[in-house]
Amino acid sequence: MEQPLLSVSDLYIKFSLRGRVLTAIRGASLDLYAGETLAIVGESGSGKTVLTKSFVGMLDANGWVDAGFIRFAGQDLAKYRGDGQWRTIRGKKIAMVFQDPMTALNPLRTVGLQIKETVELHTPLRGMAAKNRAIELLAQVGIAQPEQRYHQYPHEFSGGMRQRVVIAIAMSCSPQILICDEPTTALDVTIQAQILDLIRQLQAEYNLTVIYITHDLGVVANVASRVAVMYAGEIVECGQSREIFYNAQHPYTWALLSSLPQLGIKGQPLFSIQGTPPNLFAEIKGDAYAPRNPYALEIDFVKRPPCFQVSPTHYARTWLLDERAPRIDPPEAIKHLRAKFVEGAACR
Amino acid sequence: MPIEREVLMEVKNLRVEFKGGSKKPFVAVDDVSFKIYRGETFGLVGESGSGKTSIGRAMVRINEVAGGEILFKGQRINGLISRELDREVTQKIQMIFQDPMASLNERAKVDYIVAEGLYNTKAYQSEAERKAMVSQALLAVGLLPEFASRFPHEFSGGQRQRIGVARALVMQPEFIIADEPISSLDVSIRAQVLNLLSELQQQRSLTYMFIAHDLSVVRFITDRVAVINRGQLVELADTEELFANPLHPYTRSLLSAVPIPDPALEQAKVIIPYDPLGHDYAVHKPLWVEVTPKHFVLGNAAEIKEYRQRLA
Numbered sequence: 001m002e003q004p005l006l007s008v009s010d011l012y013i014k015f016s017l018r019g020r021v022l023t024a025i026r027g028a029s030l031d032l033y034a035g036e037t038l039a040i041v042g043e044s045g046s047g048k049t050v051l052t053k054s055f056v057g058m059l060d061a062n063g064w065v066d067a068g069f070i071r072f073a074g075q076d077l078a079k080y081r082g083d084g085q086w087r088t089i090r091g092k093k094i095a096m097v098f099q100d101p102m103t104a105l106n107p108l109r110t111v112g113l114q115i116k117e118t119v120e121l122h123t124p125l126r127g128m129a130a131k132n133r134a135i136e137l138l139a140q141v142g143i144a145q146p147e148q149r150y151h152q153y154p155h156e157f158s159g160g161m162r163q164r165v166v167i168a169i170a171m172s173c174s175p176q177i178l179i180c181d182e183p184t185t186a187l188d189v190t191i192q193a194q195i196l197d198l199i200r201q202l203q204a205e206y207n208l209t210v211i212y213i214t215h216d217l218g219v220v221a222n223v224a225s226r227v228a229v230m231y232a233g234e235i236v237e238c239g240q241s242r243e244i245f246y247n248a249q250h251p252y253t254w255a256l257l258s259s260l261p262q263l264g265i266k267g268q269p270l271f272s273i274q275g276t277p278p279n280l281f282a283e284i285k286g287d288a289y290a291p292r293n294p295y296a297l298e299i300d301f302v303k304r305p306p307c308f309q310v311s312p313t314h315y316a317r318t319w320l321l322d323e324r325a326p327r328i329d330p331p332e333a334i335k336h337l338r339a340k341f342v343e344g345a346a347c348r
Numbered sequence: 349m350p351i352e353r354e355v356l357m358e359v360k361n362l363r364v365e366f367k368g369g370s371k372k373p374f375v376a377v378d379d380v381s382f383k384i385y386r387g388e389t390f391g392l393v394g395e396s397g398s399g400k401t402s403i404g405r406a407m408v409r410i411n412e413v414a415g416g417e418i419l420f421k422g423q424r425i426n427g428l429i430s431r432e433l434d435r436e437v438t439q440k441i442q443m444i445f446q447d448p449m450a451s452l453n454e455r456a457k458v459d460y461i462v463a464e465g466l467y468n469t470k471a472y473q474s475e476a477e478r479k480a481m482v483s484q485a486l487l488a489v490g491l492l493p494e495f496a497s498r499f500p501h502e503f504s505g506g507q508r509q510r511i512g513v514a515r516a517l518v519m520q521p522e523f524i525i526a527d528e529p530i531s532s533l534d535v536s537i538r539a540q541v542l543n544l545l546s547e548l549q550q551q552r553s554l555t556y557m558f559i560a561h562d563l564s565v566v567r568f569i570t571d572r573v574a575v576i577n578r579g580q581l582v583e584l585a586d587t588e589e590l591f592a593n594p595l596h597p598y599t600r601s602l603l604s605a606v607p608i609p610d611p612a613l614e615q616a617k618v619i620i621p622y623d624p625l626g627h628d629y630a631v632h633k634p635l636w637v638e639v640t641p642k643h644f645v646l647g648n649a650a651e652i653k654e655y656r657q658r659l660a
Binding site: 044255 | 395396397504505534535536537538539540542543546547561562563564565567568569601602605606607608609610611612613614615619622
C-alpha cells in the first residue's frame with residue numbers, strides 16, 4: 001500500500017481553560033496521501049480546526065499535544081516545540097488558508113507587500129526579485145492586472161479576490177500540503193465555485209495535497225476524494241467520498257446527511273440532531289455520540305467502539321458494525337440520496 | 349389558494365442610495381417593486397452587494413428611502429409618518445439578523461436584549477409583566493426562562509440565534525424580516541433554527557421575508573422567491589416554478605452554481621456563467637413583465653418573446 005504523506009496516530013490534544021483541562025482531540029488517527037483532497041467535516045467544536053492547526057504548530061498558547069504522533073517527512077511533528085522548529089514546516093511545507101479573508105489580511109499594508117513579505121521570509125529572493133515573484137503569484141491565482149493590483153490595499157478587493165490573495169500568500173513557498181479552513185463559507189455560491197476551481201487548478205499544477213475543513217456537504221461533494229467525519233474530537237468515519245455519501249456506516253454521518261435541506265419536504269420539519277455535543281471538560285465514556293444516537297446500543301454507553309473496517313479504504317467507529325450487533329438499516333431519507341438530487345437537478 | 353389575498357407589505361419603485369462625501373451617490377436598490385401576502389414566506393435571493401439587505405433594512409426603516417414607497421397594510425411607512433403609525437410599525441415589523449455573534453450586545457444580559465424593544469415602545473404595564481413577556485418569548489424559541497440572567501457569550505451559535513428570534517417575537521410582530529438567519533450556523537443547527545421559524549409561523553400566523561444566498565434553503569422554506577441582481581429584481585415567481593423554469597440568465601446562472609451534496613452529480617455539474625453585457629438594452633429598455641401568471645421577469649421585448657417560447 002502507498003505510504004502516507006502525513007500520518008496522525010492516536011493523537012490527544014488538550015487545552016487548559018480557567019484551571020480546567022479540556023480534551024479537544026481524543027485519539028484521532030488519520031492518514032493523508034500525496035496528491036489527494038481530504039475533506040474533514042463535523043459540527044463546530046468537533047475539533048476539525050484544532051486537529052489541522054496541530055500540523056502547523058498553531059495551537060493556542062494554552063493548548064498542547066498530550067499524546068500520539070504526527071509523522072511527516074520522517075519527523076514527528078507532535079514533538080516540535082518553539083517557533084524556530086515550526087518555521088521549517090509552517091508556510092514552507094504545510095500552508096493554511098483561513099475562513100475569512102477579511103481578517104486574514106492586514107488592512108494597513110498593500111496586498112503586494114504582504115505577499116512579498118512571505119516570499120522574503122521563506123525563499124532566498126529579495127527586493128525586486130521578491131516583488132516580481134509576488135506579481136507572478138497574483139497572476140497565478142487569477143488576479144487581472146497584477147502590477148496595478150500589487151499596490152492596492154485589501155479593502156479595494158472584493159471578498160473572492162481577497163481570498164485569492166490569501167491563497168497566493170499560502171502558495172508563495174510552494175508547500176506540499178495546503179490546509180483550507182472553510183475557505184468559501186464567507187463567499188457567494190458563484191464566487192465559491194470559482195475559488196474551488198482555482199484550488200483544484202493549483203493542486204494539479206503543483207501536485208498539492210489539500211485538506212478542506214468544511215461543514216458544507218456540497219463543497220465536500222465537489223472537491224473531496226476522501227472524507228473524514230469528526231465528532232467530539234475523534235474521527236468517527238473515514239472513507240472515499242463515494243463510500244461516505246452512498247454507503248455511510250456511522251449513525252452520526254447518517255444524521256449529518258439527513259439534515260441537508262435538500263432532503264426536506266416542504267411543510268414538514270427538517271431532520272435535526274437532538275441534544276447537544278458532549279462536554280469536553282468531562283471524561284467521555286463509551287461512544288461520545290451515544291446520548292444523541294437513536295440507534296445506540298447498550299455497549300455504546302460503556303465501551304468506546306474500535307475502528308471497524310468496511311472496505312480497505314473505509315472505516316467507522318461504531319458498534320453497529322460488530323458482528324454481534326443487530327442489523328440496522330440507515331434511515332430511509334438518505335438511502336436514495338442520488339435519486340433525489342437527480343430529480344432536483346433535472347428541474348434546472 | 350384564495351385568489352384575493354391580503355397584501356401585508358408592498359414595496360413600490362423603491363430606490364435606496366448611499367452617499368459618500370461629494371461623490372455621486374451609489375444606487376444600491378433601483379426601482380424595485382413587489383408585494384408580500386399575509387401568511388407567506390417570501391424569499392429575496394442575490395449575491396452579496398446585490399442590494400437584498402438594503403431592501404430589508406429600508407423596510408424596517410434603518411435605511412433611508414431615496415425614492416418610491418413602502419406600504420404596510422396599505423399605509424405608507426417611509427418618510428414622515430404619524431407617531432401612532434410609527435409606534436405600530438416599530439412593533440409589528442421585526443428583523444432577525446445574520447450573525448448572532450455580532451448582533452447581540454455583549455455587555456447586556458439576555459433579559460435586557462430581549463426586552464429592549466419593549467422598553468423603547470413601553471409596551472408593558474409593570475415590571476412583572478415585562479419579565480413574563482421575556483420568559484414567554486424565551487420559552488417560545490426553546491430556551492429556558494432562567495437564561496435571562498446570562499450574557500450572550502455563554503451561549504452557542506444556535507442558541508444565540510434563538511435569542512435573536514426571541515427578541516423579535518417579544519414584540520408580537522406580524523411581519524419578520526430574516527436576513528440570512530442561518531448562514532453562519534452549522535448544518536445540524538441550521539435545521540433546528542429553520543424548524544423553529546416554521547413552527548412559529550404556524551402558531552402565530554407570521555409573515556416572513558427571508559433574505560438569503562443559499563438557494564437550497566430558500567427552496568425548502570419559501571413560497572415565492574424574488575431574485576435580485578445589482579439592485580434590480582430580475583425574476584419573481586412561486587418557488588417551485590422558479591426552480592423548475594428559471595428564465596432570466598442571471599437566475600439560471602445562480603441556480604447552476606448551487607452545490608449538490610452528491611459527488612457524482614456535483615463533479616459533473618456545469619456552471620452557466622452570467623454576462624450582464626449579454627443583454628442588448630441600448631435601444632429596447634427592459635420591462636418587468638408577467639410572462640405566465642405570477643411569474644415575473646425583467647427583459648426587453650425580444651427577450652420576453654424568447655422566454656415565452658421556452659415555456660411553451
